[in-house]
Amino acid sequence: MSFINYMAREINCKIVYYGPGLCGKTTNLQYIYERTNPDAKGKMISLATETERTLFFDFLPLSLGEIRGFKTRFHLYTVPGQVFYDASRKLILKGVDGVIFVADSQFERLEANQESVENLRVNLAEQGYSLDKIPYVIQYNKRDLPNVVPVEELRELLNPMGVPDFEANARDGVGVFETLKAVSKLVLTELKKGGA
Amino acid sequence: MVNPQMVMYEEEFNQIQGVVDRLVREANAKVVFIVDKNGQLIAASGDVENIDTTSLASLTAGNIAATGGIAKLLRENEFATQFHEGENQNIHIQLVGNRVILVVIFDSKSSLGLVRLRVRKATDELNRIFEALLSKVAEPGGDSPFAEITDDDIDNLFND
Ligand SMILES: Nc1nc2c(ncn2[C@@H]2O[C@H](COP(=O)(O)OP(=O)(O)O)[C@@H](O)[C@H]2O)c(=O)[nH]1
Ligand SMILES: [Mg+2]
Numbered sequence: 001m002s003f004i005n006y007m008a009r010e011i012n013c014k015i016v017y018y019g020p021g022l023c024g025k026t027t028n029l030q031y032i033y034e035r036t037n038p039d040a041k042g043k044m045i046s047l048a049t050e051t052e053r054t055l056f057f058d059f060l061p062l063s064l065g066e067i068r069g070f071k072t073r074f075h076l077y078t079v080p081g082q083v084f085y086d087a088s089r090k091l092i093l094k095g096v097d098g099v100i101f102v103a104d105s106q107f108e109r110l111e112a113n114q115e116s117v118e119n120l121r122v123n124l125a126e127q128g129y130s131l132d133k134i135p136y137v138i139q140y141n142k143r144d145l146p147n148v149v150p151v152e153e154l155r156e157l158l159n160p161m162g163v164p165d166f167e168a169n170a171r172d173g174v175g176v177f178e179t180l181k182a183v184s185k186l187v188l189t190e191l192k193k194g195g196a
Numbered sequence: 197m198v199n200p201q202m203v204m205y206e207e208e209f210n211q212i213q214g215v216v217d218r219l220v221r222e223a224n225a226k227v228v229f230i231v232d233k234n235g236q237l238i239a240a241s242g243d244v245e246n247i248d249t250t251s252l253a254s255l256t257a258g259n260i261a262a263t264g265g266i267a268k269l270l271r272e273n274e275f276a277t278q279f280h281e282g283e284n285q286n287i288h289i290q291l292v293g294n295r296v297i298l299v300v301i302f303d304s305k306s307s308l309g310l311v312r313l314r315v316r317k318a319t320d321e322l323n324r325i326f327e328a329l330l331s332k333v334a335e336p337g338g339d340s341p342f343a344e345i346t347d348d349d350i351d352n353l354f355n356d
Pocket of ligand 2 (some may be wrong): 025026033046053078079080081
């Protein structure tokens with residue numbers, strides 16, 4: 001749920017990166033953080049375990065610029081991917097405006113991707129959202145690795161609705177901003193449709 | 197949409213800011229701020245120059261969300277109040293109307309008793325203001341400045 005502040009002339013939107021453990025969600029945020037001007041970003045917060053696995057969430061506030069005199073601010077969150085952190089994932093989805101599903105393109109993670117999309121659908125529904133209606137894009141990550149599933153096959157399995165999707169190598173930044181832009185556009189378009 | 201759009205207007209903002217400003221003074225606090233449950237900062241007062249309010253807002257909301265999750269597991273309605281005691285600073289967190297979070301940071305110049313007392317009063321006032329705000333938002337026919345935005349406006353955001 002976006003937050004329109006007429007006083008500060010700001011729109012705040014919440015974007016969540018979802019996906020199975022180790023698919024590259026935190027890496028997406030790190031790349032965005034590194035490549036954004038200091039005046040357009042806040043501090044990146046990672047609530048992680050000692051082994052750098054996301055424990056609760058990563059958080060990165062970003063300013064994208066102005067639209068009709070309103071500053072657009074996006075709050076990016078990642079969820080912990082491991083199956084047993086489901087309670088935390090549900091909490092982070094509260095008030096979400098747009099979702100990026102990060103798929104791990106490797107063959108051995110095919111099932112994990114499918115389970116995670118299904119989990120996303122269920123958890124969104126619990127909050128009263130439908131995955132078919134919310135601004136939603138998909139990123140096929142780790143395309144640089146040798147053991148990857150062809151994109152057509154991933155698309156068939158993970159993207160039956162045909163939402164915008166992107167190939168990425170988040171470690172080198174390929175596709176990272178394209179994915180973020182796509183979901184941001186959908187969120188702003190939704191705002192335009194919705195009115196207040 | 198299941199959730200009503202969160203909107204802040206000048207009139208209510210000024211009222212909220214007034215409550216927060218007074219709370220800083222009357223509770224002898226260092227900083228007071230209000231965050232919505234999704235982690236977005238609504239108002240702040242006190243020594244805010246020296247703290248990262250955006251990060252604090254997001255972490256506070258995460259904290260309240262986690263505590264709410266624990267409450268649900270225990271079949272409690274909610275834990276409306278939290279208090280964290282540090283060596284030099286303390287933080288008092290109060291859920292207001294199950295919608296926004298009131299945070300008070302204070303040191304030895306104040307006390308938990310005083311903060312509690314002042315927070316209780318502020319909570320009542322904030323409840324009233326947010327209720328009025330919500331009914332205003334629910335009114336039909338409010339003109340959104342975004343109904344008018346074009347695809348070009350959106351594209352331009354990304355063109356630099
Ligand atoms: N080869 C390759 N490795 C990646 C890519 N994206 C992330 N990784 C690596 O995958 C591991 C897990 O990434 P992380 O972002 O922590 O995953 P998360 O659990 O989804 O947050 C790290 O070692 C990353 O460096 C990618 O596109 N290609
Ligand atoms: Mg992570």
